[in-house]
Amino acid sequence: MKQYRLSIILLSVFETVAVTLWLTKDNLFYLFNFSYIGLSISLGVFLFIRKYKYARRIVQLLVGLYMLIYLGLICQENMQIEGFWYYLFTGVFEAATIHYAVAKIFGPLIFGRGWCGYACWTAMVLDFLPYKEPKEPRRKLGWIRYITFTLSLVFVAAIFLAKAGNIERIMFCSFVAGNIMYYAISIALAFAFKDNRAFCKYICPITVFLKPMSYLSLIRIKCDKEKCISCGKCKRVCPMNVDVTNNSRKRENGTECILCMECVKNCPKNAL
Numbered sequence: 001m002k003q004y005r006l007s008i009i010l011l012s013v014f015e016t017v018a019v020t021l022w023l024t025k026d027n028l029f030y031l032f033n034f035s036y037i038g039l040s041i042s043l044g045v046f047l048f049i050r051k052y053k054y055a056r057r058i059v060q061l062l063v064g065l066y067m068l069i070y071l072g073l074i075c076q077e078n079m080q081i082e083g084f085w086y087y088l089f090t091g092v093f094e095a096a097t098i099h100y101a102v103a104k105i106f107g108p109l110i111f112g113r114g115w116c117g118y119a120c121w122t123a124m125v126l127d128f129l130p131y132k133e134p135k136e137p138r139r140k141l142g143w144i145r146y147i148t149f150t151l152s153l154v155f156v157a158a159i160f161l162a163k164a165g166n167i168e169r170i171m172f173c174s175f176v177a178g179n180i181m182y183y184a185i186s187i188a189l190a191f192a193f194k195d196n197r198a199f200c201k202y203i204c205p206i207t208v209f210l211k212p213m214s215y216l217s218l219i220r221i222k223c224d225k226e227k228c229i230s231c232g233k234c235k236r237v238c239p240m241n242v243d244v245t246n247n248s249r250k251r252e253n254g255t256e257c258i259l260c261m262e263c264v265k266n267c268p269k270n271a272l
Ligand code: SF4
Pocket: 115, 116, 117, 120, 121, 122, 123, 199, 200, 201, 204, 205, 206, 207
């Protein structure tokens, strides 16, 4: 059972959130929602431990499609950052606010950027593209994320200040338009930079929350220096250019780790 400890911890964390929200908000949806996500993620971790090659991809599809199709398109919940601002402005602790609090603000203190590796519906598509290992050096374009972050805030603030009618409809349309735009830009960028995750590295506004919180993450990839032979394979396969052999929290691109486990799978000495 010891080897399945992580799977059990993750399931317990999600079940605690599910039951707490169900009871405090008196809404069965939260029990279903967080139980489903928790079960999907712990199933993925379980399959990974059993060395199933596509474990992470299965979780991405289970969670990503659920959030995009069911929550986003059918339930019409705007789970993008604009939805978060919207609920924050209205003072309602529901849907997108809870989603952000759990997955992107407080959750990363435990599971870092697990969201990016296992649940994001944008990356779910990007990870099917051909450039899984970046083919070019990282560019100094991370500042763009602060612009997109600010634009998303200004967009929602403008809707409120303009006292626009039918805001719910506007938020749904912005969810659809925003996703089409994200997919178009991220796929184009992946091919232009020969890097599937270029959008994550330079443009995604959510990383403004994710990066500082994941700096303190409880779950991290660490290197056993006794076993490591400095072959460099882990860094070559890392989609996020993390200096994973350095155990310091300040390691290069340390807050970019999406816990995809590619480095772990490829290390010839089981040093990670
Ligand atoms: S960085 Fe943004 S687009 Fe990339 S996986 Fe994370 S949340 Fe998704």
